[in-house]
Amino acid sequence: xxxxxxxxxxxxxxxxxxxxxxxxxxxxxxxxxxxxxxxxxxxxxxxxxxxxxxxxxxxxxxxxxxxxxxxxxxxxxxxxxxxxxxxxxxxxxxxxxxxxxxxxxxxxxxxxxxxxxxxxxxxxx
Numbered sequence: 110x111x112x113x114x115x116x117x118x119x120x121x122x123x124x125x126x127x128x129x130x131x132x133x134x135x136x137x138x139x140x141x142x143x144x145x146x147x148x149x150x151x152x153x154x155x156x157x158x159x160x161x162x163x164x165x166x167x168x169x170x171x172x173x174x175x176x177x178x179x180x181x182x183x184x185x186x187x188x189x190x191x192x193x194x195x196x197x198x199x200x201x202x203x204x205x206x207x208x209x210x211x212x213x214x215x216x217x218x219x220x221x222x223x224x225x226x227x228x229x230x231x232x233x234x
Contacts, residue, residue, distance in 0.1 A: 110139060110146060114155055122157055126165035134174050134185055135193060144185045145175060 112129045114122055120185045132138045145151075148166055152159035166183055169175045176186045 112151070112155065115156065123161045123164040123168070124157075126151075126162060127168045129173055130165065130169055131172075134188075135196065139185045141185055141187050143185045145185065147182055 110130065110133060112126055114125055118125060120128075121195045130139070130145070139145075146154070146167075148161050152162040155162070166175065168176075169176060170183070173186055173189050173192055175183050177183050208222065222234075
C-alpha cells in the first residue's frame with residue numbers, strides 16, 4: 110500500500126489517507142482480505158499522529174471498505190458491488206453537473222448536449 114501526504118493540499122490529512130486507500134481498494138490495487146498496515150505503523154511511516162490514521166480507518170470501515178478483527182488488524186473488505194456502483198454513479202453525476210455548467214456558458218441547448226453525449230457513446234461501441 111502506498112500513501113503520500115501533500116502538506117500543500119487544502120485537504121485534511123485523514124481525508125488524504127482515506128481517499129488514497131479507498132481509491133486503491135476500488136481500483137483493485139488492494140485486494141479483498143488483504144491486511145492493511147496497523148494504525149500505529151502507518152502513522153509512524155507517515156510521521157503523523159496515530160489519531161489521524163485511526164480516523165481515516167474508521168471512515169473506511171464505516172463506509173464498508175475495510176473491516177477490523179480485534180487483536181489481528183484491519184483488512185480490505187469484500188467488494189460490495191452495489192457500494193461501488195453508487196460511488197461511480199455519484200462521480201458520473203458530478204461530471205454531468207460540470208458538463209451542464211460548461212454547456213450553459215457556451216449557450217448550448219439540451220439537444221446539443223445530448224447529441225454530443227450520443228456521439229461519444231456511439232464512438233465507444
